[in-house]
Amino acid sequence: MAEPRYDPAEIEPRWQAVWEREHAWEVSNEPDERPKAYVLEMLPYPSGEPHIGHLKTYSVGDAIAHFRRRNGYRVLHPMGYDAFGLPAENHAIKTGVHPRESTRASIEAFQRQFRAWGISIDWTREFGTHEPRYYRWTQWIFLQLLRRGLAYRREAAVKWCPNDATVLANEQVIDGRCERCGAEVEVRQLEQWFFRITDYADRLLDDLDTIDWPAHVKTMQRNWIGRSEGAEVVFRCEELGIDYPVFTTRPDTLFGATFFVMAPEHPDVFRLAAGTDREPEVHEYVNHALNESAEARGDADKPKTGVPLGRTVTNPVNGERLPVYVADYVLMEYGTGAIMGVPAHDERDFEFARTHGLAIRQVIDCGEELPCTGDGPMVNSGPFDGRHNREAYDEIVQWLDREGRGHASVNYRLRDWLVSRQRYWGCPIPVVYCERCGIVPVPEEDLPVVLPDVEDYAPKGRSPLAAAEDWVSTTCPSCDGPARRETDTMDTFVDSSWYFLRYCDPDNDRAAWDRAAVDLWMPVDQYIGGVEHAILHLMYARFFCKALTDMEHLDVSEPFQSLFTQGMVTRAGAKMSKSKGNTVDPADISDRYGADTARCYVLFIGPPDQDVDWSDEGVEGTHRFLARLWRLGAELAETTDAAGAVPAAPEGDDLVLLRKAHWAIEKVTGDMRRFAFNTAISAVHELVNEAYRLRGSAGAGALRFAAETAASLVFPFAPHVGADVYDRLTGRQVWTERWPEADPDLLATDSFTLVVQVNGKVRDRLEAPASATPDELKALAREADNVRAHIDGRDVVKEVVVPGKLVNLVVR
RNA sequence: GCGGGCGUGGCGGAACGGUAGACGCUCCGGCCUUAGGAGCCGGUGGGCCUCACGGCCCGUGGGGGUUCGAAUCCCUCCGCCCGCACCA
Numbered sequence: 061m062a063e064p065r066y067d068p069a070e071i072e073p074r075w076q077a078v079w080e081r082e083h084a085w086e087v088s089n090e091p092d093e094r095p096k097a098y099v100l101e102m103l104p105y106p107s108g109e110p111h112i113g114h115l116k117t118y119s120v121g122d123a124i125a126h127f128r129r130r131n132g133y134r135v136l137h138p139m140g141y142d143a144f145g146l147p148a149e150n151h152a153i154k155t156g157v158h159p160r161e162s163t164r165a166s167i168e169a170f171q172r173q174f175r176a177w178g179i180s181i182d183w184t185r186e187f188g189t190h191e192p193r194y195y196r197w198t199q200w201i202f203l204q205l206l207r208r209g210l211a212y213r214r215e216a217a218v219k220w221c222p223n224d225a226t227v228l229a230n231e232q233v234i235d236g237r238c239e240r241c242g243a244e245v246e247v248r249q250l251e252q253w254f255f256r257i258t259d260y261a262d263r264l265l266d267d268l269d270t271i272d273w274p275a276h277v278k279t280m281q282r283n284w285i286g287r288s289e290g291a292e293v294v295f296r297c298e299e300l301g302i303d304y305p306v307f308t309t310r311p312d313t314l315f316g317a318t319f320f321v322m323a324p325e326h327p328d329v330f331r332l333a334a335g336t337d338r339e340p341e342v343h344e345y346v347n348h349a350l351n352e353s354a355e356a357r358g359d360a361d362k363p364k365t366g367v368p369l370g371r372t373v374t375n376p377v378n379g380e381r382l383p384v385y386v387a388d389y390v391l392m393e394y395g396t397g398a399i400m401g402v403p404a405h406d407e408r409d410f411e412f413a414r415t416h417g418l419a420i421r422q423v424i425d426c427g428e429e430l431p432c433t434g435d436g437p438m439v440n441s442g443p444f445d446g447r448h449n450r451e452a453y454d455e456i457v458q459w460l461d462r463e464g465r466g467h468a469s470v471n472y473r474l475r476d477w478l479v480s481r482q483r484y485w486g487c488p489i490p491v492v493y494c495e496r497c498g499i500v501p502v503p504e505e506d507l508p509v510v511l512p513d514v515e516d517y518a519p520k521g522r523s524p525l526a527a528a529e530d531w532v533s534t535t536c537p538s539c540d541g542p543a544r545r546e547t548d549t550m551d552t553f554v555d556s557s558w559y560f561l562r563y564c565d566p567d568n569d570r571a572a573w574d575r576a577a578v579d580l581w582m583p584v585d586q587y588i589g590g591v592e593h594a595i596l597h598l599m600y601a602r603f604f605c606k607a608l609t610d611m612e613h614l615d616v617s618e619p620f621q622s623l624f625t626q627g628m629v630t631r632a633g634a635k636m637s638k639s640k641g642n643t644v645d646p647a648d649i650s651d652r653y654g655a656d657t658a659r660c661y662v663l664f665i666g667p668p669d670q671d672v673d674w675s676d677e678g679v680e681g682t683h684r685f686l687a688r689l690w691r692l693g694a695e696l697a698e699t700t701d702a703a704g705a706v707p708a709a710p711e712g713d714d715l716v717l718l719r720k721a722h723w724a725i726e727k728v729t730g731d732m733r734r735f736a737f738n739t740a741i742s743a744v745h746e747l748v749n750e751a752y753r754l755r756g757s758a759g760a761g762a763l764r765f766a767a768e769t770a771a772s773l774v775f776p777f778a779p780h781v782g783a784d785v786y787d788r789l790t791g792r793q794v795w796t797e798r799w800p801e802a803d804p805d806l807l808a809t810d811s812f813t814l815v816v817q818v819n820g821k822v823r824d825r826l827e828a829p830a831s832a833t834p835d836e837l838k839a840l841a842r843e844a845d846n847v848r849a850h851i852d853g854r855d856v857v858k859e860v861v862v863p864g865k866l867v868n869l870v871v872r
Numbered sequence: 873g874c875g876g877g878c879g880u881g882g883c884g885g886a887a888c889g890g891u892a893g894a895c896g897c898u899c900c901g902g903c904c905u906u907a908g909g910a911g912c913c914g915g916u917g918g919g920c921c922u923c924a925c926g927g928c929c930c931g932u933g934g935g936g937g938u939u940c941g942a943a944u945c946c947c948u949c950c951g952c953c954c955g956c957a958c959c960a
Binding site: 235275276279280283284286288290306307308309310321357358359360361362364388389390391393394395398399400401402406407408409411471472473591594595664665666667670671672673674675677678679680681682684685687688691738739741742743744745746749752753755813815817819820821822825846849857858859860862865866868869870 | 873874875876877878883884885886887890891894895896897898911912913926927939940941942953954955956957958959960
């Protein structure tokens with residue numbers, strides 16, 4: 061008989077066919093006695109071929125899905141594609157291939173890989189966000205937001221990427237550059253569509269406390285929302301009779317204000333300067349500031365420039381006249397676009413005052429050098445002198461309120477979400493512009509507004525859709541007069557802000573979802589993805605659910621109950637990238653070693669939430685391990701009898717091996733719960749190693765139990781090997797088997813290794829009965845040979861006993 | 873600058889405040905073999921003593937502290953990584 065050989069190329073397709081035939085991973089929306097679990101990995105963006113990061117994400121998610129299933133849950137584990145977006149369109153511009161084509165090819169590559177990896181997906185729920193049957197409902201959601209006043213159109217200074225020729229959301233600008241292409245962004249005044257996410261700032265902040273997410277992700281969201289409490293204070297320009305409110309977090313420093321500054325974009329800058337001798341200077345400064353790149357202007361280290369407007373405003377608390385400046389360190393988009401300058405207690409104002417020779421007046425005695433932001437008694441503050449600033453804070457705000465010169469106020473860093481894009485490959489915005497009726501939503505029954513084909517995708521500063529005249533030109537749904545369609549498309553983040561809802565009811569052609577289906581599955585119990593989505597996607601999806609819940613289309617205030625962010629896979633410590641030529645193609649790995657090896661290795665390599673470094677030699681080790689397990693199972697299946705029962709009262713090596721098996725069950729189960737897949741796989745290694753060591757001495761029953769258990773425990777990571785070995789030994793389908801439970805009798809031992817320390821240093825180890833009392837352990841410890849040598853002639857002043865573990869003798 | 877994380881053998885990494893280095897890679901040795909880059913078995917942090925059994929010392933980025941006992945907790949310094957950054 062030929063030596064049995066582990067052959068993943070034969071095993072893997074065979075089991076994949078079984079799962080497909082048996083619809084093993086499909087779940088229905090019909091009631092069921094099992095509790096539900098919705099396990100979801102972030103849907104892939106189909107561009108090119110899947111890379112190693114995808115392998116890791118879906119290996120983590122699949123392990124969790126399998127573990128939940130075998131613990132009695134009905135698991136929803138679907139898949140889709142975030143298919144609209146710039147890369148496909150840029151590819152189209154270069155090659156002329158329609159984005160639909162390149163996207164289709166990429167989706168097929170992903171489908172092939174997911175099947176080849178044996179990921180347990182319910183394929184009946186699959187869709188791409190670019191399919192009209194999906195984006196019809198993206199448009200429907202847009203209309204709901206519009207009706208509710210949460211979608212609106214306004215002209216604003218927006219971030220414009222000159223390379224991609226489109227506007228960007230605030231969140232898509234990193235260090236003044238386009239997140240996608242790295243080009244420096246410009247600021248343009250344009251009319252754009254926004255979603256009013258700022259209405260939800262407080263709830264997005266507060267509800268973070270209700271969800272089980274990594275602390276750093278919550279922190280990032282909190283910082284992004286950037287809530288600050290303070291006061292709005294009104295300064296009046298007496299000459300022109302205009303009030304200028306400012307936002308400050310430090311109303312307690314109002315008496316220290318010595319100047320007033322406006323942002324260059326402030327609409328009143330020219331008005332204030334008009335007619336003063338500063339006018340030409342102001343024009344020159346503002347023009348220069350507005351032309352400066354966002355990056356250069358954002359540099360906090362550059363000198364604080366600015367020019368006076370030749371006007372003054374009055375400080376409401378003391379009637380002082382403060383000179384007004386325009387300076388580019390003040391941002392139009394935060395607060396009111398104007399600030400009071402308190403140089404003694406703000407670093408930036410201090411710097412500005414120094415370069416412009418402005419007065420610096422200390423109003424809080426914080427016991428440090430100026431500028432200081434600490435607390436202390438107030439000085440130079442009229443009636444508040446001597447009071448502690450924190451105490452006086454509220455009184456000052458109340459006083460302002462009474463006088464009508466201000467009130468308590470909260471400001472956010474969060475901006476409304478700019479969702480229109482002047483690009484082709486996206487979801488059309490379902491509105492038309494009518495000469496008579498203005499902006500008119502497309503009636504729901506006319507959805508979807510289908511994305512038309514165009515010849516030329518090249519960006520020209522307006523959407524390529526504008527060239528599709530037949531499509532653009534339409535009639536007004538309201539008055540039947542001539543109208544033109546909106547030619548901008550939606551940010552792709554809109555598409556991915558609700559896909560997890562559609563999985564619950566993917567084929568519904570009467571509604572985006574049926575409430576019962578969504579109520580059944582939502583929220584997602586375990587969400588898995590990269591930390592790079594910590595802000596954008598995760599914040600937008602939360603906003604959508606809250607808005608849709610407010611409109612009573614849902615009852616889901618938080619979509620993702622629990623979040624797991626997995627780390628990157630690097631190589632030689634560096635991020636994999638095509639330009640560096642250090643990529644690992646997951647398809648190559650599964651071709652050479654099998655999908656089980658690829659999946660198992662990427663989890664074994666290190667803790668899944670951390671970055672891990674890929675090593676080609678390491679893969680071989682994992683392959684060796686799976687081959688060892690498979691051969692053990694195959695040999696036992698051929699040479700021993702399935703009827704050979706597990707001994708009821710095991711002895712000798714049978715007992716040793718069964719104990720190891722039950723130890724592994726306990727260890728793997730605990731590790732699965734805390735996502736410690738690397739140590740879980742190590743535990744299965746140990747079990748397999750032990751079985752090999754005892755192959756000659758343990759009985760067939762114990763050996764078979766060890767191999768079965770190893771197969772069962774490894775199944776969430778290496779489903780094909782797990783299923784195959786389990787089937788050979790038991791004839792049963794491991795995925796329908798309950799997750800094993802450790803036998804407490806076999807977990808317990810009647811003796812343990814007692815560690816004996818003298819003064820905290822390990823001096824001996826000895827076998828002690830598990831039943832020994834602390835006094836007996838102390839006695840045993842004192843008798844140990846090597847311990848005696850260390851305590852002879854000295855006084856034992858203290859004995860510490862940790863039952864089941866150690867004794868520490870403290871001597872002097 | 874602010875916030876968060878990390879620092880353990882040649883490498884990836886283990887370790888409820890209680891045996892530091894599980895498991896894997898690498899390397900070395902043995903067995904098996906016509907052969908083996910397959911497989912099986914064993915060894916592998918550094919230094920020292922011992923023919924040997926075994927024993928001693930050092931060791932988790934540096935320094936200090938808490939504790940019977942610290943990789944783990946606290947303080948401080950150094951280094952690396954991530955996020956935010958003129959947000960008033």
